Structures are given as C-alpha cells and as structure tokens.
Amino acid sequence: MLLEAKTYRWLGHSKSDANVYRTKEEIAEWKGKCPIKRFRKHLEENGVFDSSQLNAIELQAWSDIERAVEFAEQSPYPSIDTIFDDVYA
Numbered sequence: 658m659l660l661e662a663k664t665y666r667w668l669g670h671s672k673s674d675a676n677v678y679r680t681k682e683e684i685a686e687w688k689g690k691c692p693i694k695r696f697r698k699h700l701e702e703n704g705v706f707d708s709s710q711l712n713a714i715e716l717q718a719w720s721d722i723e724r725a726v727e728f729a730e731q732s733p734y735p736s737i738d739t740i741f742d743d744v745y746a
Contacts, residue, residue, distance in 0.1 A: 662692035
C-alpha cells in the first residue's frame with residue numbers, strides 16, 4: 658500500500674522564524690486539509706474503525722512514542738567510530 662499525504666508546514670522554519678510571509682487565513686485553510694484528520698474521518702465514515710477504536714489506537718501510538726523517547730534518553734551515546742552508521746543522507 659502507498660499512502661500519499663500532501664500536507665503543509667504550519668509553523669515557521671525555526672523558533673526564530675516569525676512566520677510573517679503567510680497569512681493566518683492561509684494557515685487556517687491548510688489546517689482544515691490535515692491529512693491525518695481527513696484519513697480518520699474516512700476510516701470512520703467507511704466503517705473501518707469507530708471513534709473509540711481510533712482513540713485507542715492513538716493512545717497506544719502515544720504510549721509507544723513515550724517508551725521510545727525514554728529508551729533513547731536512557732541509552733548511551735554512540736561511540737565516535739559508529740556515530741554515522743546507518744545514516745543515509
């Protein structure tokens with residue numbers, strides 16, 4: 658399956674970016690097109706999941722993220738000779 662999500666960066670490029678090059682209306686318009694919210698609505702409307710099932714999935718995802726962050730924070734830093742292993746950029 659291929660899922661394409663056309664989206665929009667709502668915030669500036671960095672914390673120092675005042676984001677003055679876009680109007681509030683433009684940002685609000687794109688927030689209304691949020692692919693995550695639209696896909697959730699699609700799943701509910703087509704009977705794939707109901708709201709309680711999607712809420713449970715979301716809670717599990719947040720729990721998984723929290724565990725991953727804790728693991729990363731408790732893990733040792735990589736050694737200098739392996740720091741760039743598995744980095745593809």
